[in-house]
Amino acid sequence: MRFTRTREDREGWQWPSAAEIARLVVALLAAGLLQTAIAPNIRILGANPDFALIIVVCVALLRGAEIGAVFGFLAGSLVATALMEPIGLGAFIFVIVGYFVGRYAETADLSAGLAPLVSAFAATLIASVLYAVAQDLLERQVPFGFFVVRVLVPSLILNTLLAGPIYVVVRFWLRGAGDLRVARAR
Amino acid sequence: MAALLLLSVAMLTFYFRESESGPAHGLQSGVLQVVAPLQKGTAVATKPLRDAWNWTSGVFTANSENSDLRKEVEQLRAGLANELATQAENDELRALAQLQDDKIFPKGVQLVTGRVVARSTTAWYSTVTIDVGSDRGVSEYDAVVNGSGLVGRVTSVTGGAAQVTLISDQQSYADAVVMPGGAQGIVTGSVTGDVTLGYVDKNEKVKVGQYVVTSGRTGSIFVRGIPIGVVESVGSQEVELYQSISVKPFVDFRKLNIVQVVVR
Numbered sequence: 001m002r003f004t005r006t007r008e009d010r011e012g013w014q015w016p017s018a019a020e021i022a023r024l025v026v027a028l029l030a031a032g033l034l035q036t037a038i039a040p041n042i043r044i045l046g047a048n049p050d051f052a053l054i055i056v057v058c059v060a061l062l063r064g065a066e067i068g069a070v071f072g073f074l075a076g077s078l079v080a081t082a083l084m085e086p087i088g089l090g091a092f093i094f095v096i097v098g099y100f101v102g103r104y105a106e107t108a109d110l111s112a113g114l115a116p117l118v119s120a121f122a123a124t125l126i127a128s129v130l131y132a133v134a135q136d137l138l139e140r141q142v143p144f145g146f147f148v149v150r151v152l153v154p155s156l157i158l159n160t161l162l163a164g165p166i167y168v169v170v171r172f173w174l175r176g177a178g179d180l181r182v183a184r185a186r
Numbered sequence: 187m188a189a190l191l192l193l194s195v196a197m198l199t200f201y202f203r204e205s206e207s208g209p210a211h212g213l214q215s216g217v218l219q220v221v222a223p224l225q226k227g228t229a230v231a232t233k234p235l236r237d238a239w240n241w242t243s244g245v246f247t248a249n250s251e252n253s254d255l256r257k258e259v260e261q262l263r264a265g266l267a268n269e270l271a272t273q274a275e276n277d278e279l280r281a282l283a284q285l286q287d288d289k290i291f292p293k294g295v296q297l298v299t300g301r302v303v304a305r306s307t308t309a310w311y312s313t314v315t316i317d318v319g320s321d322r323g324v325s326e327y328d329a330v331v332n333g334s335g336l337v338g339r340v341t342s343v344t345g346g347a348a349q350v351t352l353i354s355d356q357q358s359y360a361d362a363v364v365m366p367g368g369a370q371g372i373v374t375g376s377v378t379g380d381v382t383l384g385y386v387d388k389n390e391k392v393k394v395g396q397y398v399v400t401s402g403r404t405g406s407i408f409v410r411g412i413p414i415g416v417v418e419s420v421g422s423q424e425v426e427l428y429q430s431i432s433v434k435p436f437v438d439f440r441k442l443n444i445v446q447v448v449v450r
Contacts, residue, residue: 036224037221037227038228039307040225040229040304040305040306040307040315041225041228041229043305047309048307048308065187069187069190070190073193076194077197081213082214082217082218082221083304083307084214084218084313084315084349085306085308085311086198087197087198087210087214088194088195088196088198088199088200088201089194089198091193091194092194092198095190096191099187140310140356140357140377141376141377143377143378146309146377146378150309151309
């Protein structure tokens, strides 16, 4: 898997159509709504689900690195604004997640069907570590044991479990019902 | 990607450099105004599910909780005996038992009742959003209480909603006093949710089971006598200037629902 882009990659990239942008905007609003209105009221294993992160992962898997990074930037900014968290932090982390998950999708074989779960697991791991580092830089306490037991492990389990069904919905929305039938036929 | 990362860093820098009334914070308040009704709707809709989940998980923790409660009753009995010793101490105890008694809050103070509609989704911040705001007279730095004691303070407010930073948040501070005895200190939260009473002089005698209430000192944002918690452990090391006191808050932050804002 290559994480850097070649000249061919860059030349082969096309702007999304207006209809596709409209679908992405709806996905973005759904991510914002789920994360700000639903996630705060769901607490399982001591953690809240990160719907926005999972949807960024799904969009990056389906649409590639560039759109994944832009979608991540917008989703991170939207969620931070609505949840009164520092604006820019979530955007920074989601850009990284969106880009690298997108690169993974462009270069790896995704036919096994575990790609959303693996990607959500890796994305949660990266995002959690980056959040912890940011908290440390902001001079907030980050006890290692607390981070692993109360933040990382519950988030990894919850987000990975949720990634499967959310991926199905996002793929249906971005590619249409026909794509699902093709996937089942395989 | 590099451009987006740079833009994110620029936004973050701008956010921390601007004042609380700056455009980025203003944008957040505006968005909160829109999001709060949605959060309220989902909070009400999902409450039966959350109650069912809490009940189910409560069954498994009932044994240990029962044991904890027995210990707590013993501590409360010991504290009660001390409190009854003098009339002044008795007044303090009454203040703890009856939070909404007029004697706790000075004249002119109004209590505005609201509901918690959202909580922070990351473990790094202990904040909640409530469904009352400046329309009802709520303003920044107002104290927030519930039937058990001090919940936190208002850190951001819009017309119909406000963000409350809980006393368990690591950037939360409250002037406090230990009753009886009068040892003064500052209650702070932590990322783990533990609450400690710091800056208490080593010569002050503080015992397990004593109550911690807001001191209401000049300059404090909290009025005097709001119950915070009970002293859980007292530690002191020779090299340190102050005692290390762990406080068990009266408020169960996991089950916050109805709160009151102390509007001045």
